[in-house]
Amino acid sequence: MALNPYDLYDVRSLLTEEERAVQDTVARFTDERVLPIIGECFEQGRFPTELIPEIASLGLLGSSLPEQYGCAGLNAVSYGLICQELERGDSGIRSFVSVQSSLCMYPIYAYGTEEQRQRWLPGMARGEIIGCFGLTEPHGGSDPANMKTHARRDGGDWVLNGAKMWITNGNLADIAIVWAQTDDGIQGFVVEKGMPGFAAQEIKHKMSLRASVTSALYFDNVRVPEANRLPNVKGLKGPLGCLTQARYGITWGPIGSAIACLDEALRYSKERILFGRPVAATQAAQLKLADMARRITAAQLISLQLGRLKDAGRMQPTQVSLAKWNNVRMAIDIARESRDLLGGAGITVEHCAIRHALNLESVITYEGTETVHQLVVGRELTGINAF
Structure with a gap:
Protein backbone atom coordinates (compact mmCIF):
# COMPACT_ATOMS: atom_id res chain seq x y z
CA MET A 1 0.00 0.00 0.00
CA ARG A 126 -19.76 31.48 21.60
CA GLY A 127 -17.71 34.08 19.72
CA GLU A 128 -19.88 36.88 21.08
CA ILE A 129 -17.00 38.43 23.05
CA ILE A 130 -13.65 38.71 21.25
CA GLY A 131 -10.41 39.19 23.16
CA CYS A 132 -6.90 40.40 22.51
CA PHE A 133 -3.70 40.07 24.56
CA GLY A 134 -1.66 43.14 25.45
CA LEU A 135 1.91 42.29 26.42
CA THR A 136 4.32 43.38 23.66
CA GLU A 137 5.26 47.06 23.71
CA PRO A 138 6.68 49.31 20.96
CA HIS A 139 10.20 49.25 22.41
CA GLY A 140 10.09 45.89 24.18
CA GLY A 141 9.69 42.89 21.92
CA SER A 142 11.62 39.97 23.40
CA ASP A 143 12.19 41.72 26.75
CA PRO A 144 8.79 41.82 28.48
CA ALA A 145 10.38 42.60 31.85
CA ASN A 146 11.20 46.04 30.45
CA MET A 147 7.51 46.91 30.49
CA LYS A 148 6.54 50.61 30.55
CA THR A 149 2.75 50.26 30.76
CA HIS A 150 1.79 50.80 34.38
CA ALA A 151 -1.28 50.77 36.62
CA ARG A 152 -1.68 52.62 39.92
CA ARG A 153 -4.33 52.04 42.54
CA ASP A 154 -6.83 54.86 42.97
CA GLY A 155 -9.53 54.03 45.48
CA GLY A 156 -11.49 51.05 44.22
CA ASP A 157 -10.08 51.38 40.70
CA TRP A 158 -6.79 51.13 38.82
CA VAL A 159 -5.56 53.87 36.48
CA LEU A 160 -3.78 52.44 33.45
CA ASN A 161 -1.31 54.26 31.19
CA GLY A 162 0.91 53.01 28.38
CA ALA A 163 0.84 51.36 24.96
CA LYS A 164 0.97 47.89 23.46
CA MET A 165 2.06 46.93 19.93
CA TRP A 166 1.50 44.12 17.39
CA ILE A 167 -1.74 43.02 19.03
CA THR A 168 -3.66 40.36 17.10
CA ASN A 169 -7.46 40.94 17.15
CA GLY A 170 -6.92 44.42 18.63
CA ASN A 171 -9.59 46.25 16.61
CA LEU A 172 -11.95 43.28 16.73
CA ALA A 173 -11.73 42.91 20.48
CA ASP A 174 -14.41 43.60 23.05
CA ILE A 175 -11.92 43.01 25.87
CA ALA A 176 -8.12 43.19 26.16
CA ILE A 177 -6.06 41.17 28.63
CA VAL A 178 -3.47 43.84 29.49
CA TRP A 179 -0.34 43.31 31.55
CA ALA A 180 1.02 46.30 33.44
CA GLN A 181 3.62 47.19 36.06
CA THR A 182 2.21 48.01 39.49
CA ASP A 183 3.74 48.75 42.87
CA ASP A 184 3.15 45.06 43.61
CA GLY A 185 4.69 43.65 40.41
CA ILE A 186 3.26 42.90 36.98
CA GLN A 187 -0.49 42.24 37.05
CA GLY A 188 -3.19 41.47 34.51
CA PHE A 189 -6.33 43.52 33.84
CA VAL A 190 -9.38 42.98 31.67
CA VAL A 191 -9.83 46.27 29.82
CA GLU A 192 -13.20 46.62 28.10
CA LYS A 193 -13.89 48.30 24.79
CA GLY A 194 -15.41 51.73 25.36
CA MET A 195 -13.61 52.47 28.61
CA PRO A 196 -12.61 56.16 28.42
CA GLY A 197 -8.98 56.59 27.39
CA PHE A 198 -8.68 53.16 25.75
CA ALA A 199 -8.07 53.19 21.98
CA ALA A 200 -7.05 50.63 19.36
CA GLN A 201 -5.44 51.60 16.07
CA GLU A 202 -5.18 48.99 13.31
CA ILE A 203 -1.74 48.53 11.74
CA LYS A 204 -1.92 48.74 7.97
CA HIS A 205 0.49 48.06 5.08
CA LYS A 206 1.49 44.61 6.38
CA MET A 207 3.10 42.10 4.03
CA SER A 208 2.47 39.21 6.44
CA LEU A 209 -0.65 37.99 8.25
CA ARG A 210 -2.71 40.15 5.96
CA ALA A 211 -5.85 38.10 6.67
CA SER A 212 -5.54 39.00 10.34
CA VAL A 213 -6.23 42.13 12.39
CA THR A 214 -3.11 43.59 14.01
CA SER A 215 -3.29 46.70 16.18
CA ALA A 216 -1.63 49.08 18.58
CA LEU A 217 -3.38 49.67 21.91
CA TYR A 218 -3.22 52.96 23.82
CA PHE A 219 -4.15 53.62 27.45
CA ASP A 220 -4.52 57.20 28.61
CA ASN A 221 -5.63 57.28 32.25
CA VAL A 222 -7.96 54.35 31.66
CA ARG A 223 -9.90 53.65 34.85
CA VAL A 224 -10.27 49.90 35.38
CA PRO A 225 -12.33 48.59 38.32
CA GLU A 226 -10.80 46.19 40.81
CA ALA A 227 -13.33 43.61 39.62
CA ASN A 228 -11.44 43.53 36.30
CA ARG A 229 -8.05 42.69 37.83
CA LEU A 230 -6.92 39.07 37.51
CA PRO A 231 -6.08 38.40 41.18
CA ASN A 232 -4.51 34.95 41.12
CA VAL A 233 -1.09 35.71 39.62
CA LYS A 234 1.62 38.35 39.94
CA GLY A 235 4.86 38.82 38.07
CA LEU A 236 6.00 37.72 34.64
CA LYS A 237 4.90 34.15 35.26
CA GLY A 238 1.34 35.34 34.46
CA PRO A 239 1.86 36.44 30.86
CA LEU A 240 4.62 33.88 30.27
CA GLY A 241 2.25 31.12 31.35
CA CYS A 242 -0.21 32.32 28.72
CA LEU A 243 2.53 32.39 26.09
CA THR A 244 3.48 28.80 26.87
CA GLN A 245 -0.12 27.78 26.14
CA ALA A 246 -0.13 29.70 22.86
CA ARG A 247 3.30 28.49 21.79
CA TYR A 248 2.17 24.93 22.25
CA GLY A 249 -0.55 25.47 19.63
CA ILE A 250 1.95 27.22 17.38
CA THR A 251 4.12 24.10 17.31
CA TRP A 252 1.23 22.37 15.52
CA GLY A 253 0.02 25.20 13.29
CA PRO A 254 3.00 25.44 10.91
CA ILE A 255 2.73 21.70 10.21
CA GLY A 256 -0.53 22.60 8.48
CA SER A 257 1.15 25.36 6.47
CA ALA A 258 3.92 22.97 5.43
CA ILE A 259 1.48 20.25 4.40
CA ALA A 260 -0.45 22.75 2.28
CA CYS A 261 2.76 23.83 0.55
CA LEU A 262 3.96 20.26 -0.03
CA ASP A 263 0.57 19.30 -1.44
CA GLU A 264 0.66 22.22 -3.85
CA ALA A 265 4.26 21.57 -4.87
CA LEU A 266 3.58 17.88 -5.46
CA ARG A 267 0.54 18.51 -7.64
CA TYR A 268 2.17 21.32 -9.61
CA SER A 269 5.43 19.47 -10.21
CA LYS A 270 3.52 16.48 -11.63
CA GLU A 271 1.49 18.69 -13.98
CA ARG A 272 4.21 21.12 -15.09
CA ILE A 273 6.06 19.83 -18.16
CA LEU A 274 9.56 21.17 -18.82
CA PHE A 275 12.04 19.79 -21.33
CA GLY A 276 9.62 17.05 -22.27
CA ARG A 277 8.90 15.61 -18.82
CA PRO A 278 7.16 16.57 -15.57
CA VAL A 279 9.19 18.63 -13.11
CA ALA A 280 8.51 15.84 -10.59
CA ALA A 281 10.55 13.45 -12.75
CA THR A 282 13.77 15.37 -12.07
CA GLN A 283 16.17 14.47 -9.30
CA ALA A 284 16.36 18.08 -8.14
CA ALA A 285 12.59 18.24 -7.55
CA GLN A 286 12.40 14.84 -5.89
CA LEU A 287 15.22 15.72 -3.49
CA LYS A 288 13.35 18.86 -2.46
CA LEU A 289 10.01 17.05 -2.08
CA ALA A 290 11.58 14.21 -0.11
CA ASP A 291 13.25 16.68 2.24
CA MET A 292 9.92 18.42 2.81
CA ALA A 293 8.28 15.11 3.74
CA ARG A 294 11.16 14.22 6.07
CA ARG A 295 10.93 17.49 7.94
CA ILE A 296 7.13 17.38 8.20
CA THR A 297 7.33 13.85 9.62
CA ALA A 298 9.81 14.93 12.29
CA ALA A 299 7.65 17.92 13.23
CA GLN A 300 4.51 15.75 13.49
CA LEU A 301 6.21 13.38 15.90
CA ILE A 302 7.64 16.22 17.98
CA SER A 303 4.26 17.92 18.39
CA LEU A 304 2.37 14.72 19.10
CA GLN A 305 4.79 13.76 21.88
CA LEU A 306 4.66 17.33 23.20
CA GLY A 307 0.87 17.07 23.30
CA ARG A 308 1.01 13.78 25.16
CA LEU A 309 3.38 15.35 27.69
CA LYS A 310 1.01 18.30 28.08
CA ASP A 311 -1.97 16.03 28.64
CA ALA A 312 0.05 14.14 31.26
CA GLY A 313 0.94 17.41 33.03
CA ARG A 314 4.65 16.96 32.29
CA MET A 315 5.27 19.51 29.52
CA GLN A 316 8.14 21.92 30.20
CA PRO A 317 8.59 25.38 28.59
CA THR A 318 11.96 24.36 27.11
CA GLN A 319 10.26 21.51 25.26
CA VAL A 320 7.79 24.01 23.81
CA SER A 321 10.65 26.26 22.75
CA LEU A 322 12.41 23.42 20.93
CA ALA A 323 9.21 22.45 19.12
CA LYS A 324 8.33 26.02 18.14
CA TRP A 325 11.87 26.62 16.87
CA ASN A 326 12.01 23.37 14.91
CA ASN A 327 8.53 23.38 13.45
CA VAL A 328 8.29 27.01 12.36
CA ARG A 329 11.75 26.84 10.80
CA MET A 330 10.66 23.65 9.05
CA ALA A 331 7.53 25.29 7.68
CA ILE A 332 9.11 28.53 6.49
CA ASP A 333 11.84 26.61 4.67
CA ILE A 334 9.26 24.34 3.01
CA ALA A 335 7.12 27.31 1.99
CA ARG A 336 10.11 28.95 0.33
CA GLU A 337 11.16 25.73 -1.44
CA SER A 338 7.59 25.18 -2.61
CA ARG A 339 7.45 28.69 -3.98
CA ASP A 340 10.66 27.96 -5.88
CA LEU A 341 9.27 24.73 -7.37
CA LEU A 342 6.25 26.64 -8.65
CA GLY A 343 8.48 29.09 -10.49
CA GLY A 344 6.80 32.36 -11.48
CA ALA A 345 3.37 30.97 -10.58
CA GLY A 346 4.52 30.76 -6.98
CA ILE A 347 4.40 34.51 -6.41
CA THR A 348 0.61 34.85 -6.85
CA VAL A 349 -2.08 34.36 -4.22
CA GLU A 350 -3.77 31.91 -6.59
CA HIS A 351 -1.25 29.52 -5.05
CA CYS A 352 -0.66 29.19 -1.32
CA ALA A 353 3.14 28.99 -1.05
CA ILE A 354 3.94 32.71 -1.09
CA ARG A 355 1.06 33.46 1.31
CA HIS A 356 2.28 30.86 3.79
CA ALA A 357 5.89 31.98 3.37
CA LEU A 358 4.95 35.58 4.15
CA ASN A 359 2.72 34.60 7.08
CA LEU A 360 5.43 32.44 8.60
CA GLU A 361 7.74 35.46 8.72
CA SER A 362 5.43 36.66 11.51
CA VAL A 363 4.97 33.25 13.12
CA ILE A 364 8.73 32.77 13.42
CA THR A 365 8.89 36.14 15.22
CA TYR A 366 5.86 36.27 17.53
CA GLU A 367 5.52 34.32 20.77
CA GLY A 368 9.33 34.42 21.02
CA THR A 369 11.71 34.81 18.10
CA GLU A 370 13.65 31.83 16.79
CA THR A 371 16.79 33.19 18.49
CA VAL A 372 15.03 33.44 21.85
CA HIS A 373 13.90 29.82 21.66
CA GLN A 374 17.39 28.68 20.65
CA LEU A 375 18.76 30.46 23.71
CA VAL A 376 16.10 28.88 25.94
CA VAL A 377 17.28 25.44 24.82
CA GLY A 378 20.91 26.51 25.21
CA ARG A 379 20.24 27.65 28.76
CA GLU A 380 18.65 24.31 29.55
CA LEU A 381 21.68 22.45 28.22
CA THR A 382 24.37 24.59 29.86
CA GLY A 383 22.69 26.06 32.91
CA ILE A 384 23.95 29.48 31.78
CA ASN A 385 21.64 32.35 30.82
CA ALA A 386 23.01 34.00 27.65
CA PHE A 387 20.15 36.48 27.14
Missing part, protein backbone atom coordinates in the same frame (compact mmCIF):
# COMPACT_ATOMS: atom_id res chain seq x y z
CA ALA A 2 1.21 3.50 -0.84
CA LEU A 3 2.07 5.71 2.10
CA ASN A 4 0.25 8.96 2.75
CA PRO A 5 2.71 11.59 1.43
CA TYR A 6 1.63 13.98 4.19
CA ASP A 7 1.88 11.41 7.00
CA LEU A 8 4.69 9.01 6.11
CA TYR A 9 4.89 7.55 9.63
CA ASP A 10 1.11 7.11 10.00
CA VAL A 11 0.98 9.49 12.95
CA ARG A 12 -2.79 9.53 12.54
CA SER A 13 -2.91 5.92 13.74
CA LEU A 14 -1.53 7.13 17.09
CA LEU A 15 -4.55 9.40 17.61
CA THR A 16 -7.65 8.45 19.55
CA GLU A 17 -10.99 8.20 17.82
CA GLU A 18 -12.04 11.55 19.31
CA GLU A 19 -8.82 13.23 18.18
CA ARG A 20 -9.30 11.95 14.63
CA ALA A 21 -12.90 13.19 14.66
CA VAL A 22 -11.75 16.65 15.75
CA GLN A 23 -9.12 16.76 13.02
CA ASP A 24 -11.59 15.64 10.35
CA THR A 25 -14.18 18.22 11.42
CA VAL A 26 -11.73 21.12 11.31
CA ALA A 27 -10.20 19.86 8.06
CA ARG A 28 -13.64 19.96 6.42
CA PHE A 29 -14.23 23.48 7.71
CA THR A 30 -10.86 24.58 6.31
CA ASP A 31 -11.49 22.93 2.94
CA GLU A 32 -15.05 24.16 2.53
CA ARG A 33 -15.09 27.56 4.21
CA VAL A 34 -11.51 28.90 4.52
CA LEU A 35 -9.65 27.87 1.38
CA PRO A 36 -12.21 29.23 -1.12
CA ILE A 37 -11.89 32.78 0.27
CA ILE A 38 -8.56 33.10 2.04
CA GLY A 39 -6.43 34.13 -0.97
CA GLU A 40 -8.78 37.02 -1.66
CA CYS A 41 -8.88 37.97 2.04
CA PHE A 42 -5.07 38.01 2.12
CA GLU A 43 -4.91 40.15 -0.98
CA GLN A 44 -7.50 42.59 0.41
CA GLY A 45 -5.96 42.68 3.90
CA ARG A 46 -9.24 41.50 5.45
CA PHE A 47 -9.92 39.10 8.28
CA PRO A 48 -13.03 37.01 7.43
CA THR A 49 -15.18 37.93 10.41
CA GLU A 50 -18.08 36.05 8.82
CA LEU A 51 -16.36 32.81 9.85
CA ILE A 52 -16.36 33.62 13.58
CA PRO A 53 -19.84 32.19 14.30
CA GLU A 54 -18.92 28.95 12.52
CA ILE A 55 -15.59 28.71 14.33
CA ALA A 56 -17.45 29.13 17.61
CA SER A 57 -20.20 26.65 16.72
CA LEU A 58 -17.55 23.98 16.09
CA GLY A 59 -16.27 24.46 19.64
CA LEU A 60 -12.87 25.77 18.57
CA LEU A 61 -12.74 28.75 20.96
CA GLY A 62 -11.30 27.78 24.33
CA SER A 63 -11.54 24.16 23.23
CA SER A 64 -9.38 22.87 26.11
CA LEU A 65 -11.31 24.64 28.86
CA PRO A 66 -14.03 22.88 30.92
CA GLU A 67 -17.52 22.37 29.56
CA GLN A 68 -19.04 24.24 32.52
CA TYR A 69 -17.95 27.47 30.81
CA GLY A 70 -19.47 26.52 27.47
CA CYS A 71 -16.22 25.09 26.14
CA ALA A 72 -15.51 21.74 24.53
CA GLY A 73 -13.24 20.28 27.21
CA LEU A 74 -10.91 18.70 24.62
CA ASN A 75 -7.40 17.46 25.36
CA ALA A 76 -4.17 19.17 24.32
CA VAL A 77 -3.59 16.95 21.29
CA SER A 78 -7.03 17.83 19.95
CA TYR A 79 -6.26 21.53 20.38
CA GLY A 80 -3.01 21.00 18.49
CA LEU A 81 -4.83 19.29 15.63
CA ILE A 82 -7.28 22.21 15.51
CA CYS A 83 -4.32 24.59 15.11
CA GLN A 84 -2.75 22.39 12.44
CA GLU A 85 -5.88 22.21 10.29
CA LEU A 86 -6.71 25.90 10.67
CA GLU A 87 -3.19 26.97 9.70
CA ARG A 88 -3.36 24.66 6.70
CA GLY A 89 -5.86 27.30 5.63
CA ASP A 90 -4.01 30.38 6.87
CA SER A 91 -1.91 31.49 9.83
CA GLY A 92 -4.33 34.39 10.37
CA ILE A 93 -7.24 32.05 11.08
CA ARG A 94 -5.18 29.97 13.50
CA SER A 95 -3.85 33.14 15.15
CA PHE A 96 -7.39 34.37 15.80
CA VAL A 97 -8.27 31.11 17.55
CA SER A 98 -4.94 30.95 19.41
CA VAL A 99 -5.31 34.45 20.81
CA GLN A 100 -8.93 33.96 21.81
CA SER A 101 -8.26 30.58 23.40
CA SER A 102 -4.75 30.56 24.84
CA LEU A 103 -4.03 34.23 25.46
CA CYS A 104 -7.45 35.53 26.54
CA MET A 105 -9.73 32.74 27.75
CA TYR A 106 -6.91 30.82 29.43
CA PRO A 107 -5.74 33.66 31.73
CA ILE A 108 -9.31 34.43 32.76
CA TYR A 109 -9.73 30.73 33.60
CA ALA A 110 -6.31 30.26 35.24
CA TYR A 111 -5.81 33.62 36.97
CA GLY A 112 -9.32 35.00 37.34
CA THR A 113 -12.09 34.57 39.88
CA GLU A 114 -15.09 32.33 39.38
CA GLU A 115 -17.20 35.46 38.89
CA GLN A 116 -14.85 36.60 36.09
CA ARG A 117 -14.98 33.14 34.47
CA GLN A 118 -18.77 33.14 34.47
CA ARG A 119 -18.89 36.73 33.26
CA TRP A 120 -16.69 36.32 30.18
CA LEU A 121 -15.86 32.74 29.22
CA PRO A 122 -19.26 31.51 27.96
CA GLY A 123 -19.66 34.53 25.68
CA MET A 124 -16.10 34.12 24.44
CA ALA A 125 -16.71 30.45 23.67
